[in-house]
Amino acid sequence: MKKKIDNYFSKISSSEFSKILSNFGPFESNPEIAVGVSGGADSLLLVLLLQQWVLKKNGKLTALIVNHNLRSGSMAEIKILKEWLKKYKINYKVFHWVGKKPKTRIQEIARSVRLKMLTDWCFQNGIIHLCLAHNLDDQAETFLIRLSRGSGVYGLSAMAPISVYKHVRLLRPFLFFGKERIILTLEKMKQDWIEDPSNKNTNFQRVRIRNIRSILGEEGIDNNKLSQTSKNLGRAKAAILDNVSSLAAESVSIYPEGYVILHRGKFLKAPEEIRLKLLSHILMCVSGKEFPPRLKNLEKLDRVLCSSRKNFGSTLHSCQIESLKKSIPDNKIIFFREMASIQDKKILLNGKSCIWDNRFQVSCDIKIKNTMIYCAKLGADGLKQVLKFFPDAGGSSIPYKVKLALPSVWAGRSLLSVPHLNFRKLAKNVVFNDSSAAFKPSVSLGMHTTWVV
Structure with missing residues (x-):
């Protein structure tokens, strides 16, 4: 399961990790941190070091585990991981990727699904810090993969230690460490880890890239050089983004x-x-x-x-x-x-918000006995229901085609609310207190972009 590492490398100490993490602030006085954990060496060490750091800060740590259901042994691995987390008294939450799986771009899509699950949970639970275990080796491999695809400045620029995605801060403190130091540290701790068999499957491009990196290293194209090139391109990317924002x-x-x-x-x-x-x-x-x-x-x-x-x-x-x-x-x-193209339907739990169509934060306080309430697009039929009770909505300043795509609250085929049109349906069996839908785009167009109210 594990390979031997030369003693030339030193283990990552809790003080070294704390010093790096201090540059990732500001944090709350009692920080709440989430961390993505798979059971592999990188994420397992990250959650263990974070637990030490959080305890000193009187904070709270939650390990987020995603079962992609792509391999038959994944449930057994999660069981082992849960036992390790219990041993260290670390809270955890497990998510399952259900439904039809892709036949191509499997790893890429799986990573995207995982990030969405983790950030959605953080957003819904009011946690703004999500730690991810990408390391220096991952940085180099990502650069080479994108180089093979002919990527430009954006694609070749480095993964940032700190970034924001869907209003959640993504923190990558392990970008300063190579894989070998991570493994050595776990060995010194006498802590085992899980090896993902897909990491040796040459059907995946990342694995093939990983296998040729030793050859590149002999020519001086090593982790540090690739990382430095990515950082240089990252500065160019920042300059472009500044102009885009302007x-x-x-x-x-x-x-x-x-x-x-x-x-x-x-x-x-x-x-x-x-x-x-x-x-x-x-x-x-x-x-x-x-x-x-x-x-x-x-x-x-x-x-x-x-x-x-x-x-x-x-x-x-x-x-x-x-x-x-x-x-x-x-x-x-x-x-x-x-x-x-809008297919999203989200069940609305009373008093709780959800992200609908990956664009709107929707919440409602509506009660109907024995009836499920959900959020969906308004559509032409919904707009007809609005105009039946609220004829003036047809003359609002919102373009007609935009109205059709607005988030709306439904009970079966009955329309209850369209917050953007100030419409709500009053009925004897409906207890209607409130509903809201706020546009929360995950991609920013710049801090000074004009928002029309």
């Missing part, structure tokens, strides 16, 4: 109903790279998707926006993009969610 502040308006208006005149004056990144961020913001559109599709959209065409409509990344006919002199472009 362009967004000048040319973008975000509306609480989940749509965006782009002022084309100011947009066209920016360099192509900045325009493309802003378009990517707008589409991710409006669609709720966690990955950007393909570059060739962004370039095609950019060419249309830079052309002399005044009226056009397009669909990209589950968004509809149209010119606003009433604003032709101002060249305004509207981006809104494609209603047909």
